[in-house]
Amino acid sequence: MFDEKLTAHMAELSKLSFTPEELTSMTKDMTDIIALMDTVCDFDPEVKPYALSAVDYEDLRADEHSGSYPAERILENAKNVKNDSFVVPKVV
Amino acid sequence: MNLIDLRSKLDNKEIGAVELTQDYLKKIKERDAVINSYITVCEEEAIKMAEKAQAAIDAGEAKPLTGIPVSVKDNICTEGIRTTCASRMLEDFVPIYDATAVARLKAENFVMLGKTNMDEFAMGGSSQTSYFGGPKNPYNVSCVTGGSSGGAAASVAAGLCAAALGSDTGGSVRQPSAFCGVTGLKPTYGTVSRWGLIAFASSLDQIGVVANSAADTGYVLNSICGYDENDATTSKKPQGGYTSMTGGDISKLRIGVPKEFFEGTDEEVKNAVMKAAEFYRALGCEIIECSLPSLKYAVAAYYLISSAEAASNLSRFDGIKYGYRSGLGEDYNELIKNSRREGFGKEVKHRIMLGNYALCSGYYDAYYNNARRIRTQIRNEYASIFEKCDVILTPTAPTTAYEIGCQENDPVKMYTADICTVTVNIAGLPAISTTCGYDSKGMPIGMSLTGKAFDEKTIIAVCDRFERDFDRRECVL
Incomplete structure (x- = not known):
């Protein structure tokens, strides 16, 4: 059962923020969604979980350095740039 | 007009590439104000590409897609085009940079008409979660197109391109193709490079094709398939020749019909798909009733796996490197949170929240690991069916296209509507959807043919055989 405390915790982990109204609405939606997801909880625990294996990756290319893009191209879509770097608010 | 005929007309100079492109751009101007299938129309670029294509044709260097006007879903990267x-x-x-699929089409001098509308980050089955307003169904503009490649399907159905590239993570090529009365092919995972496809769920995503016929989808797939060193999950198996079996004898094939896919399906849909089964039986195919018992777990397993992967993939959108950046936020974390709060729509937030919940310690084994167990089981059940069948026939969706606004705000209702398509992605198989009838309101009904991994040729041929005898209705705009 999702309550607003759990929604707020998940929002923090998800790097999202909600207004009080949005938090209430999201809590209701997540309660309904998790009720649907509960379908999987009684599944046979003896079945091995699927994972992509080496078989799915055929002959991986050598892990070698190859060409990239110049910094000015990489920075083209950034909103705030200075000295070939992304500008962010002060962290410490 | 199918792509082979269009190729022939271009090569024989019955029509010029520029003239053809102008004709499509004119139709887009006339019709897309209502349909809203395009987010961006590349008018200038398309004419330039058409001029280049015509030069290649004049030089006798035409390739299969030279001069063919195609739309591209707006989650596939296109250099210099937003x-x-x-x-x-x-x-x-x-x-x-260009996605590999686009780069391969450019290498053939195709014409890109524009970028098509979709559900935000491909998360949805109606295309109504688009930030730019949802597209409308050309058969009835009060109805949804389906999704998430709704713009791609609508652009083909409305005659606003000759073919379209879409992407399919849980049915996003097939379901809108069914709703809009066109043909949609989701190839085997690993057939088309995902390089440049903005990631939603990396173990499920696959670029596919929407077109006017099964043969046309194979025709386009021939040009975009194959190993790509930028995508380690692309296959090195020999690929191509996808239309080589069309027109051949399919009467010895065994077609499986899994009963679970018809439970909870609208009567009109069920009847149309069963009528298609009878069509194949009359040709001499063996129709075999079969079973996929784990279908009841499929929707939840799909949403847990895809959302877990989405939560990770979408963590890159922080407003720092690219994308929307909020004006609010004094510190680094607040800036990121506000950018994501303002930049993402509600459905995307549902998926991120669900994905992170499923991956949390304490919930991981009950949800994410069980979803992975179900994935193993579904793959095993498909393998078991394919021991006695060549192709599987199912409805593409439990209903036809519904009225805009009637279920998009109910996530659970939206999720459960994906029941007929998600298992194909879970198992990494190829599937194609085509129209097999119309409901009492005149809306198209879709059926799907699922094949063994890397056996696109067979499903395209089986689908093509049905289309040759089926009287598909044009939508009137």
Whole structure:
């Protein structure tokens, strides 16, 4: 059962923020969604979980350095740039 | 007109590439104000590409898609052309490289008409979660197109391109193709490179094709398939020749019909698909009733796996490197949270929240690991069916296209509507959807043919055989 405390915790982990109204609405939606997801909880625990294996990756290319893009191209879509770097608010 | 005929007309100079492109651009101007299938129309670029294509044709260097006007879903990167994923987050994002699928079409001098509308980040089955407003169904503009490649399907159905590239993570090529009365092919995982496809769920995503016929989908797939060193999950198996079996004898094939796919399906849909089974039986095919018992777990397993992967993939959108950046936030974390709050729509937030919940310690084994167990089981059940069948026939969706606004705000209702398509992605198989009838309101009904891994040739041939005898209705705009 999702309550607003759990929604707020998940929002923090998800790097999202909600207004009080949005938090209430999201809590209701997540309660309904998790009720649907509960379908999987009684599944046979003896079945091995699927994972992509080496078989799915055929002959991986050598892990070698190859060409990239110049910094000015990489920075083209950034909103705030200075000295070939992304500008962010002060962290410490 | 099918692509082979269009190729022939271009090569025989019955029509010029520029003239053809102008004709499509004119139709887009006339019709797309209502349909809203395009987010971006590349008018100038398309004419330039058409001029280049015509030069190649004149030089006798035409390739299969030279001069063919195609639309590209707006989650597939196109160098110098904005690629929004139908999200405020990427409203102004202009990629600096082409997706491999686009690069391969460019190598054949195709014409890109524009970027098509979709559900935000491909998350949805109606295309109504688009930040730019949802597209409308050309058969009835009060109805949804389906999704998430709704713009791709609508653009083909409305005659606003000759074919379209879409992407399919849980049915996003097939279901809108069914709703809009066209043909949609989701290839085997690993057939088409995902390089440049903005990631939603990396173990499920696959670029597919929407077109006017099964043969046309194979025709386009021939040009975009194959190993790509930029995508380690692409296959090195020999690929191509996808239309080589069309027109051949399919009467010895065994077609499986899994009963679970018809439970909870609308009567009109069920009847139309069963009528298609009878068509194949009359040709001499063996129709075999079979079973996929784990279908009841499929929707939940799909949403847990895809959302877990989405939560990880979408963590890159922080407003720092690219994408929407909020004006609010004094510190680094607040800036990121506010950018994501303002940049993402509600459905995308549902998926991120669900994905992170499923991956949390304490919930991981009950949800994410069980979803992975179900994935193993579904793959095993498909393998078991394919021991006695060549192809599987199912409805593409439990209903036809519904009225805009009637279920998009109910996530659970939206999720459960994906029941007929998600298992194909879970198992990594190829499937194709085509129209097999019309409901009492005149809306198209879709059926799907699922094949063994890397056996696109067979499903295209089986689908093509049905289409040759089926009287498909044009939508009137």
